[in-house]
Amino acid sequence: MPIADSGIEDLQARYAELVVRVGVNVQPGQEVVIRGLVEHAPVARAIARQAYLAGARRVTVEYDDLHVQHAAAELGPEDWLGRTPEHVLAGIRGWVESKPAVIRLTGNPEPQLFADLDPTRVARLDPKDQAAVRLPLLAANVVTWTVAAAPNPGWARVILGEPDLPSLWRAVAAATRLDETDPVAAWRAHVARLQTRASTLERYGFDAIRFRGTGTDLTVGLLGGCRWLGGSQTSSSGIDFVPNLPTEEVFTSPDRRRAEGTVRVSYPFVVPGSNAFVRGLQLRLAGGRVVEVTADEGAEAIREQLASEPNAAHLGEVALVDGSSRVRGTGLVFRDTLFDENAGSHIAYGQAFPGALDASAGKNAHDLLALGLNVASLHTDMVIGGPEVNVDGLDRSGQPTPIIRDDTWVLP
Amino acid sequence: MPIADSGIEDLQARYAELVVRVGVNVQPGQEVVIRGLVEHAPVARAIARQAYLAGARRVTVEYDDLHVQHAAAELGPEDWLGRTPEHVLAGIRGWVESKPAVIRLTGNPEPQLFADLDPTRVARLDPKDQAAVRLPLLAANVVTWTVAAAPNPGWARVILGEPDLPSLWRAVAAATRLDETDPVAAWRAHVARLQTRASTLERYGFDAIRFRGTGTDLTVGLLGGCRWLGGSQTSSSGIDFVPNLPTEEVFTSPDRRRAEGTVRVSYPFVVPGSNAFVRGLQLRLAGGRVVEVTADEGAEAIREQLASEPNAAHLGEVALVDGSSRVRGTGLVFRDTLFDENAGSHIAYGQAFPGALDASAGKNAHDLLALGLNVASLHTDMVIGGPEVNVDGLDRSGQPTPIIRDDTWVLP
Numbered sequence: 001m002p003i004a005d006s007g008i009e010d011l012q013a014r015y016a017e018l019v020v021r022v023g024v025n026v027q028p029g030q031e032v033v034i035r036g037l038v039e040h041a042p043v044a045r046a047i048a049r050q051a052y053l054a055g056a057r058r059v060t061v062e063y064d065d066l067h068v069q070h071a072a073a074e075l076g077p078e079d080w081l082g083r084t085p086e087h088v089l090a091g092i093r094g095w096v097e098s099k100p101a102v103i104r105l106t107g108n109p110e111p112q113l114f115a116d117l118d119p120t121r122v123a124r125l126d127p128k129d130q131a132a133v134r135l136p137l138l139a140a141n142v143v144t145w146t147v148a149a150a151p152n153p154g155w156a157r158v159i160l161g162e163p164d165l166p167s168l169w170r171a172v173a174a175a176t177r178l179d180e181t182d183p184v185a186a187w188r189a190h191v192a193r194l195q196t197r198a199s200t201l202e203r204y205g206f207d208a209i210r211f212r213g214t215g216t217d218l219t220v221g222l223l224g225g226c227r228w229l230g231g232s233q234t235s236s237s238g239i240d241f242v243p244n245l246p247t248e249e250v251f252t253s254p255d256r257r258r259a260e261g262t263v264r265v266s267y268p269f270v271v272p273g274s275n276a277f278v279r280g281l282q283l284r285l286a287g288g289r290v291v292e293v294t295a296d297e298g299a300e301a302i303r304e305q306l307a308s309e310p311n312a313a314h315l316g317e318v319a320l321v322d323g324s325s326r327v328r329g330t331g332l333v334f335r336d337t338l339f340d341e342n343a344g345s346h347i348a349y350g351q352a353f354p355g356a357l358d359a360s361a362g363k364n365a366h367d368l369l370a371l372g373l374n375v376a377s378l379h380t381d382m383v384i385g386g387p388e389v390n391v392d393g394l395d396r397s398g399q400p401t402p403i404i405r406d407d408t409w410v411l412p
Numbered sequence: 413m414p415i416a417d418s419g420i421e422d423l424q425a426r427y428a429e430l431v432v433r434v435g436v437n438v439q440p441g442q443e444v445v446i447r448g449l450v451e452h453a454p455v456a457r458a459i460a461r462q463a464y465l466a467g468a469r470r471v472t473v474e475y476d477d478l479h480v481q482h483a484a485a486e487l488g489p490e491d492w493l494g495r496t497p498e499h500v501l502a503g504i505r506g507w508v509e510s511k512p513a514v515i516r517l518t519g520n521p522e523p524q525l526f527a528d529l530d531p532t533r534v535a536r537l538d539p540k541d542q543a544a545v546r547l548p549l550l551a552a553n554v555v556t557w558t559v560a561a562a563p564n565p566g567w568a569r570v571i572l573g574e575p576d577l578p579s580l581w582r583a584v585a586a587a588t589r590l591d592e593t594d595p596v597a598a599w600r601a602h603v604a605r606l607q608t609r610a611s612t613l614e615r616y617g618f619d620a621i622r623f624r625g626t627g628t629d630l631t632v633g634l635l636g637g638c639r640w641l642g643g644s645q646t647s648s649s650g651i652d653f654v655p656n657l658p659t660e661e662v663f664t665s666p667d668r669r670r671a672e673g674t675v676r677v678s679y680p681f682v683v684p685g686s687n688a689f690v691r692g693l694q695l696r697l698a699g700g701r702v703v704e705v706t707a708d709e710g711a712e713a714i715r716e717q718l719a720s721e722p723n724a725a726h727l728g729e730v731a732l733v734d735g736s737s738r739v740r741g742t743g744l745v746f747r748d749t750l751f752d753e754n755a756g757s758h759i760a761y762g763q764a765f766p767g768a769l770d771a772s773a774g775k776n777a778h779d780l781l782a783l784g785l786n787v788a789s790l791h792t793d794m795v796i797g798g799p800e801v802n803v804d805g806l807d808r809s810g811q812p813t814p815i816i817r818d819d820t821w822v823l824p
Contacts, residue, residue, distance in 0.1 A: 045479040
């Protein structure tokens with residue numbers, strides 16, 4: 001279907017159906033929770049409609065408002081910033097019983113909104129109490145969940161220089177395969193391809209992954225028996241879901257104690273939480289940790305995150321993406337992790353995925369750290385792959401096997 | 413201050429300050445909860461800002477979305493319509509401890525949105541479970557609370573025939589005294605005037621109120637020792653607040669067993685809940701109940717409400733308003749009870765105000781009914797006063813004392 005001919009409402013409905021059928025895979029009688037910003041309302045409404053069509057028993061949309069948060073950061077008492085009402089935390093805890101499909105919408109309509117305020121106060125807006133309750137449930141796949149895009153005029157202005165919502169929708173549509181005749185079927189095929197890559201990597205059982213290219217020579221140690229994930233996951237109730245729409249990666253969590261080398265981050269990106277824009281970032285890693293940071297723009301935001309808690313600087317993720325990425329194909333920097341991390345292979349410092357190690361089941365933070373999986377309240381992705389970066393798998397003796405060559409997946 | 417020269421943002425900020433300082437009278441360190449629709453975001457944001465300026469410790473905005481509700485009514489399973497998540501109910505119950513300032517925003521951007529759906533299913537959207545928890549806390553003034561307007565383009569279209577937001581804001585500004593040099597001071601004086609009227613009525617201790625005009629001859633029995641309320645109320649923690657902005661009325665809850673006569677409703681209005689528009693309504697009352705309904709438009713919506721529960725048809729309110737009403741002065745029908753009930757003297761069938769009788773403190777529904785105060789899950793106001801309707805207070809022997817003559821308050 002030629003995207004150029006599709007109106008916003010049509011693309012919105014197609015994307016909403018994808019989010020419901022493939023993203024969270026709503027089951028008849030299931031509860032659905034949508035979290036987004038007031039500016040995401042058109043997409044939230046389209047998703048709510050598709051969710052009811054899929055048999056949801058109730059759809060709840062929880063809208064946040066950046067301007068209300070701005071007022072808090074500007075004028076509110078500091079010790080109340082980022083504190084979530086108790087009943088809201090209780091609602092999230094209740095997911096253990098109600099097992100809803102949870103959809104989070106992204107696409108920041110005003111990334112510069114907080115630029116006039118004290119960054120320390122802005123950073124305190126981050127509701128860590130809420131993340132502490134929600135993230136473990138997502139990480140353990142107690143619920144089905146997905147992160148999806150909600151194109152809006154403000155976000156279009158950030159990416160394209162003008163509030164050109166139709167163009168942004170066309171880019172999102174290209175990145176999410178809405179141009180296929182049957183996007184749901186196209187996604188099932190895409191997910192199968194990613195799963196094949198993941199099981200191939202597991203079969204090889206590499207001891208480390210090495211990235212080499214201009215300014216980059218980084219070796220990331222892997223945990224014995226680690227799982228490679230990609231495309232879909234399965235909830236604890238046995239429902240398959242796709243946690244990101246789009247997704248182009250296969251990924252695992254590395255050994256938090258082993259990462260050595262230097263790396264040039266290939267694409268600019270936005271730091272989750274602070275919304276700082278980072279460009280020309282270079283890192284040095286030693287003993288599994290980021291130990292040196294330089295950048296053309298945004299280095300300070302990275303350094304602040306790395307220093308914010310004891311385990312922040314350890315790696316929580318390594319992910320492989322080749323040049324066939326639909327996100328890369330758009331040629332855009334979306335200034336949104338959901339898209340930008342899929343432009344190429346990437347690493348993240350911060351929280352690991354417990355699902356990357358079967359032995360992690362039911363373990364607390366202390367035990368996860370002992371297993372070699374990182375634990376932190378943040379997770380920041382950055383793309384280190386690209387046309388000039390080759391990727392190898394290393395066995396225990398350091399012997400390399402090519403995984404990505406000339407931007408193409410080559411591991412048989 | 414000449415309203416004609418004021419921009420929307422300026423009027424919005426002035427109104428927001430009024431809502432915070434006079435409406436809920438936010439105290440330093442108090443929690444603030446704002447409830448509204450996604451379309452109310454500009455006003456909610458302005459209020460949040462003013463609340464933080466007044467010392468609020470945290471402002472939470474809970475946005476509803478009519479389009480999500482529409483999807484539920486159209487496609488959702490019937491037994492889940494209008495059911496509120498348990499943690500949301502728990503949050504409202506928590507008001508007993510946290511004693512927040514609660515602000516509800518009104519101004520329907522799309523009153524015809526549900527017109528394409530089965531009215532029975534639309535009626536089921538009404539979250540009675542939530543009202544059952546919230547309304548007693550409001551009625552007992554456990555929290556400070558106010559209902560305020562959130563002008564939006566859709567509401568402007570309904571009132572003015574086009575989405576002329578500046579004109580709607582000017583009308584709201586006129587109705588809420590934002591044209592005064594110091595609106596907060598003007599409101600304090602206005603509230604004092606209403607309180608004088610209320611205490612005068614209490615001093616007379618009338619046994620009944622009689623309305624007489626073209627098509628109207630209605631006598632509403634009062635309870636011995638009833639309180640007349642108006643302007644401000646005082647919360648159980650001793651904080652004065654103004655529950656409606658605007659408000660022009662002094663009101664009480666009548667003896668639910670005594671109302672006799674016929675009445676012509678002077679102004680068209682919208683039925684809360686169903687959003688049905690009612691025009692040319694005439695009622696006959698006997699034994700305290702509405703027993704006959706005719707109308708040029710909307711009679712069926714009234715009949716449905718009256719039949720929906722055993723006590724619905726008994727009166728819960730009688731209120732007195734003269735021609736000095738700022739709402740009347742706008743010459744507009746706002747299609748919103750917050751405004752339209754203030755166009756003139758009015759009655760309401762449904763829930764009474766427990767605050768109208770000191771003896772009601774701590775009483776349950778059964779005891780309130782025995783005292784003569786009505787108990788119901790709805791409350792529908794309708795204006796029966798106007799330039800041609802005279803209002804008298806009657807003593808036990810039926811002797812009249814003029815209260816309103818020629819649209820002017822005359823009770824000394």
